[in-house]
Amino acid sequence: MHKNGLQVAIDGPASAGKSTVAKLVAKQFNYIYVDTGAMYRAITYKVLKNGISLDNDEEIATIADGSHISFEPGETDQKVFIDGEEITTAIREENVTNSVSAVAAIQAVRTKLSTEQKEIAKDGGVVMDGRDIGTTVLPNAEVKIFLIASVEERAQRRYKENIQKGINTPLDELRLEIEARDYKDSHRKISPLTKAEDAVEIDTTSLSINEVVEEIAKNINKVLA
């Protein structure tokens, strides 16, 4: 146990419900929630804004090194900033979503962000979600969860979320995007998406949000007991 509580790592593929449940788990245990995907998205946003080509690893590394990402509590969701500029909604746009895997595959970007993530989590009391938290960022996390769900279910969830936001991407397109991102995230050379050996796998396809949260809480309480 760390000074402020446990380290809880939640990994899994795109749209498996990680951030939704991670936020609720953090609230229940009064832990801080860290969305590491938002950090990769923030760098991607700045890369696109500066017109840097996605295959220019060196310039992207320079951008990552010179950037300061921060989070602030918001009314519903956490606010995300890069160098003081609020980018909470901008990092959810399709252009960022479709470019982030390329940026997340660059070693220098991963080194910079994972060092920051380790620092944020060092005293515990943290729920961190991402792709490599249980394997690389927090290999000694006391609780490791790997969330999965079928491609069809994840596409349906994205579709419903999008409709609420007024975005009208056809379901077929979302399915293809999810498959493409799964492939890129699990086949990159550095820290690919893989389940840590000691992670508990939860298939959320036919579970409600509350059922997933309860299952994770059970795992946390087991360690706390």
Ligand code: DC
């Ligand atoms: O969780 P998300 O969809 O917001 O993540 C965006 C992208 O960032 C995802 O396609 C893969 C990458 N990512 C990563 O490589 N490592 C992490 N710890 C978190 C996200």
